Amino acid sequence: MRSPLLCRLLCTAVAVGVSAPLPASAQAAPPLAESLRSAGDSLREYERQVPAIVAEERYEQVARRSVPPTAVSRRLRSDVLVITDEAVGWVGFRDVFEVDGRPVRDRDERLAKLFLKPHAETLRQAKRIAEESARFNVNVEGIDVLRTVNMPMTALRFIRVQNQHRSTFKTEA
Numbered sequence: 001m002r003s004p005l006l007c008r009l010l011c012t013a014v015a016v017g018v019s020a021p022l023p024a025s026a027q028a029a030p031p032l033a034e035s036l037r038s039a040g041d042s043l044r045e046y047e048r049q050v051p052a053i054v055a056e057e058r059y060e061q062v063a064r065r066s067v068p069p070t071a072v073s074r075r076l077r078s079d080v081l082v083i084t085d086e087a088v089g090w091v092g093f094r095d096v097f098e099v100d101g102r103p104v105r106d107r108d109e110r111l112a113k114l115f116l117k118p119h120a121e122t123l124r125q126a127k128r129i130a131e132e133s134a135r136f137n138v139n140v141e142g143i144d145v146l147r148t149v150n151m152p153m154t155a156l157r158f159i160r161v162q163n164q165h166r167s168t169f170k171t172e173a
Helices: 032-049 110-116 122-134 154-158
Strands: 052-065 070-085 089-099
Touching (some): 032 089, 052 110, 070 110, 089 122
Antiparallel strands (some): 070 089
C-alpha cells in the first residue's frame, strides 16, 4: 500500500468544453476568441479547485539526432509535485528515484514532505531537487541539455488568461 503522502496519478487530463458529438447540421465551432476565453476561465477555476497534485510519474523520454542518425531512450520513475503559483500558474517539480529500472536513490517522498511541513526554504529546496533530477533527462551524444520545464502542466501556461496575449493562436480546419 502506498503512503498517504503520495497519491498515484497515472493519467491527468484537463478537458475544456468536452461534449457529446452534435449532428453535422448543428455543429458550429465557436470563434477562436470565445474558445480561448472559455479555456482560460476553465483553467483559472481548475487552478483554484486543485492547488496541488502529488503523483508518481512513469516517463519515457526519446531523443533523436538526424546526423548521424541516433536515438536514445530512457525510462524515469519519479515523484512529481505540481503546485499553483498565483503569478505563473502550476509549477512542477520532479524527483527522480529510478532510471531504466534501476534505483538512483532511496525513495523517501521528499517533495511531499517538503510541502506538508513548509518552511522558509521549501521552494528553494524543491527547485534544487528538480535541478538534481534533471541530470537524468535523456540526451543524445554531443548534445546535453539540462532542462526542468518538461513538466506535464507546462503547456497550460499558454492558456492562462493573463498569458494568452503573449502567443498567437489559430484554428485548423
